[in-house]
Amino acid sequence: MANSRSGDSVIDRIVRVLATFDAEHTEQTPTDISRRAGLPASTGHRLVGDLVRSGVLERDEEGRARVGMRLWELATRGSMALGLRQAALPAMGRVQAAVRQHTQLGVLDGDQVLFLERLSHPDAGANITRIAGRLPLHASSSGLVLLAAAPAAVVERVLAAPLERLAAETIDDPGALRRKLAEVRRLGYAVAPGSIEAVSTGVAVPIRDRGSVVAALGVVLPRGEENDRVVAALRDAAAEIELSLARSSTILATFES
Numbered sequence: 202m203a204n205s206r207s208g209d210s211v212i213d214r215i216v217r218v219l220a221t222f223d224a225e226h227t228e229q230t231p232t233d234i235s236r237r238a239g240l241p242a243s244t245g246h247r248l249v250g251d252l253v254r255s256g257v258l259e260r261d262e263e264g265r266a267r268v269g270m271r272l273w274e275l276a277t278r279g280s281m282a283l284g285l286r287q288a289a290l291p292a293m294g295r296v297q298a299a300v301r302q303h304t305q306l307g308v309l310d311g312d313q314v315l316f317l318e319r320l321s322h323p324d325a326g327a328n329i330t331r332i333a334g335r336l337p338l339h340a341s342s343s344g345l346v347l348l349a350a351a352p353a354a355v356v357e358r359v360l361a362a363p364l365e366r367l368a369a370e371t372i373d374d375p376g377a378l379r380r381k382l383a384e385v386r387r388l389g390y391a392v393a394p395g396s397i398e399a400v401s402t403g404v405a406v407p408i409r410d411r412g413s414v415v416a417a418l419g420v421v422l423p424r425g426e427e428n429d430r431v432v433a434a435l436r437d438a439a440a441e442i443e444l445s446l447a448r449s450s451t452i453l454a455t456f457e458s
């Protein structure tokens with residue numbers, strides 16, 4: 202793959218172009234994309250043109266680019282995330298009908314939680330989580346569940362890095378985080394009141410596949426509304442999702458054999 206003078210490959214530059222799109226930047230001019238991707242304007246304009254021609258990006262009436270449906274199609278259909286989301290959705294729907302707030306599914310990706318799905322009620326309280334958005338492990342209930350089950354190297358790396366304080370009650374002390382992770386392992390769920398924002402509490406449980414934690418299922422509630430019924434609903438849902446994952450691994454194994 203041809204490298205530019207700065208040493209990055211065409212693939213690196215394309216990924217940087219695609220990574221400029223987020224919930225706050227869904228439609229951007231090629232000039233803005235180039236700037237946000239840290240690319241010379243001529244390179245950015247050329248890459249955007251090539252990506253539009255291949256359908257990875259689309260252009261709106263004003264000439265601004267947005268992520269194309271083709272990219273969604275290619276990214277989704279072969280992804281491991283799709284199987285997990287499909288296994289989880291029926292049970293997530295039941296949790297959502299019971300809590301009528303927010304129900305979400307997250308996985309560990311790098312040193313963050315990446316959210317694959319979120320169901321919400323129109324009258325639900327605050328929640329900063331977005332589908333395909335990320336939250337820090339130490340600050341969110343899903344993150345705490347995933348970190349509590351992560352390899353020791355990940356835990357130590359997170360503990361050694363600065364623990365960003367997102368709200369007054371975010372755990373930003375490594376010793377306190379170590380104790381919180383021990384609590385999550387002991388209880389089998391995480392409660393994070395006022396950790397992301399003062400007004401809400403996250404509650405999350407692990408989802409296991411063949412013995413390993415592969416995801417976290419969580420709810421976000423207005424502060425003070427957390428209770429044992431929520432934990433029980435999440436646990437029932439996690440058990441159902443685990444059964445569905447086990448069934449699909451058996452089906453896959455049958456096809457592979």
Ligand code: PHB
Pocket residue numbers: 327328329330336340341342343344393396397398401402403404405419421
């Ligand atoms: C959480 O998972 O703890 C969480 C996530 C998003 C929020 C609040 C809490 O807005």
